[in-house]
Amino acid sequence: MVLHSVRSLLASLLGLLALIAATGEETPPLGLVSVEHPASNPLTEAKRLLGEKLFFDKMLSRDGSISCATCHKPEEAFAEQGAVRSKGVDGKLGRRNTPSLFNVAFAKNLFFDGRSTSLEEQAWEPILAEDEMGNVSEEKVLERLRVSEAYRGLFKRAFGNDEPSKETVAKSLACFQRTLLSGSSxxxxxxxxxxxxxxxxxxxxxxxxxxxxxxxxxxxxxxxxxxxxxxxxxxxxxxxxxxxxxxxxxxxxxxxxxxxxxxxxxxxxxxxxxxxxxxxxxxxxxxxxxxxxxxxxxxxxxxxxxxxxxxxxxxxxxxxxxxxxxxxxxxxxxxx
Ligand code: HEC
Ligand code: HEC
The missing domain is CATH 1.10.760.10 (Cytochrome c-like domain)
Structure with missing residues (x-):
């Protein structure tokens, strides 16, 4: 009886912790506020992990040479220190300086001209940009993900469907980027x-x-x-x-x-x-x-x-x- 109630107490504590992790209701770092994950793309650990994997994967570029992290380097505050402009596939120089992605969850406009207003909307831009990841179509990228052993099961875990799509790639990249917080300066x-x-x-x-x-x-x-x-x-x-x-x-x-x-x-x-x-x-x-x-x-x-x-x-x-x-x-x- 006692054992049972200790167990159920533990179970409900674990449940609560899981809920906290899943809803992102952690205390934000000093100086920041809670991140608002959109209702259409709530934070889940499976999605965040998939987004992280995609972010660091060179397979996202046309010739397998660069990942998001090539320009947004984690050890350089997710920017590229010292580079006036970053190089995309075939060494093509982009036209603007690479911004930090720390705290991008709070940005209301993305890019220096504000041409995107959400991370979901933004995600495919670098993948398709000729001077960044250089893919000729979304389908080519999805095809590579579809046949990749490394991704087997990951889309299913995150979205309940093993077929990667334009939308699920964007959602997972966005979800991961919303967790890149840096405060307490x-x-x-x-x-x-x-x-x-x-x-x-x-x-x-x-x-x-x-x-x-x-x-x-x-x-x-x-x-x-x-x-x-x-x-x-x-x-x-x-x-x-x-x-x-x-x-x-x-x-x-x-x-x-x-x-x-x-x-x-x-x-x-x-x-x-x-x-x-x-x-x-x-x-x-x-x-x-x-x-x-x-x-x-x-x-x-x-x-x-x-x-x-x-x-x-x-x-x-x-x-x-x-x-x-x-x-x-x-x-x-x-x-x-
Ligand atoms: C009229 C609005 C305005 C004022 C006033 C202003 N800024 Fe800025 N600041 C901007 C804009 C817009 C940019 C981006 C310009 C660009 O990219 O060409 C910028 C860029 C910067 C950057 C570079 C950030 C980066 O990552 O490239 C720094 C640092 C900065 N401002 C500091 C300051 C300081 C310090 C002051 C006061 C002396 C100041 N700003 C006053 C609007 C302003
Ligand atoms: C070749 C270098 C390069 C690669 C690869 C790259 N980016 Fe960027 N990123 C940039 C540059 C440069 C900008 C600014 C462009 C502009 O303002 O028009 C930018 C802007 C952004 C922004 C907007 C940030 C803000 O505060 O406005 C986000 C978000 C972003 N990138 C995410 C990604 C993701 C996700 C990937 C991978 C799918 C990626 N980037 C791949 C160079 C790169």
Whole structure:
């Protein structure tokens, strides 16, 4: 009798834990909020595992040479450090800098021009892009997955059907990416009342929310701004060449809306882990964080930003503050 009730207590505890794991109702890392998995694609462990396998699988590319992780390297905050632009199949250079996928669950617009609004919708873009994974059709990819021993049973476990489809590949990749969280940065700890900011970073914070006006597009301190972005599009004056010589070939948001007012507007990116993902801006044209701040400091007036007139010490303070956004869990992924 006693044994029985201990057993049933254990069983219900395990059930509860499984439910917590399945619904993702864990406490989010400090500074983040709970991830909202869409009702049409709830988090399950089988789906997450399948998505992880697909993310690291070079079989997804036309010639078996690259995976999502070739450009979004787990040990480099799911971006590619030092690469202005990443190389796809046949060494083809892409047109934009690779963003970090940490905390992408909270992004409202995907890509620098916001042409996708959900991870499910986004998933096939890199698989089919000629300068990324280079496949000529979805069917070719699905065919390879269908005959692969390595995937036998995995689609069935995740979706109850062993036949991989366009939809189930997208759903599992999306599900996996929504679990890539990184918070508990020095900034978050300080924000939660634990003193973890250097004096320079604290001075940088004051500039960020004050004279340097960064908060206008990179808001802090509200649930809506877990990513330090307004989720909108702005003209900062990059590419700088537009001001000086050649016309821009990347028109940013305009390419999606075709509204003249959107010409050269780009998405305000997340600033979490920004110190780990040089170079910067949609075209990777600025090599270091210090140069980004110097760029804002002497803004040419081509964009929405005005010159700031900060001293060298103030520039360094802003950089120290940006460095305080580096979160935890940035290096506990090691697969390729
Ligand atoms: C060849 C390099 C490369 C490969 C391979 C690649 N990506 Fe990307 N990824 C990029 C670049 C570059 C961008 C930015 C493109 C843009 O803004 O137009 C990007 C953007 C994204 C974004 C949007 C992030 C944001 O915050 O806007 C997601 C999500 C993403 N990739 C997921 C994936 C997945 C999933 C795969 C594999 C199926 C993949 N990527 C394969 C280079 C790559
Ligand atoms: C008018 C809106 C606006 C203001 C004000 C602004 N930013 Fe930005 N920020 C952006 C946009 C948009 C981008 C992306 C530009 C691009 O990709 O070409 C960006 C990019 C960045 C990046 C590069 C991120 C990456 O991963 O490439 C950093 C760092 C940054 N901003 C920091 C700051 C700081 C520090 C300030 C204050 C001095 C500031 N921003 C003020 C809109 C703004």
């Amino acid at each position: 020095a900034y978050d700890r300080w924000n939660a009342g634990k003193p973890a900011l250097s004096e320079a970073a604290h001075e940088g914070y004051q500039l960020f929310i004050g004279r340097a006006q960064c908060w206008q597009c990179h808001p802090l301190n509200s649930e809506a701004s877990v990513l330090m972005t307004d989720h909108s599009f702005h003209m900062t004056g990059v590419p700088i060449s537009e001001v000086t010589d050649e016309p821009a070939t990347d028109l940013g948001r305009f390419e999606v809306t075709e509204e003249p007012i959107d010409r050269l507007l780009f998405k305000t990116p997340s600033l979490r882990n920004v110190a780990l993902t040089p170079p910067y801006m949609h075209d990777g044209s600025i090599a270091t964080l210090k140069e980004v701040v110097e760029f804002y400091n002497v803004a040419e007036g081509a964009g929405e930003v005005l010159p700031l007139g900060l001293s060298e010490v103030e520039v360094d303070a802003l950089v120290a503050f940006l460095e305080s956004f580096t979160g935890e869990r940035v290096s506990d992924f090691s697969k390729d």
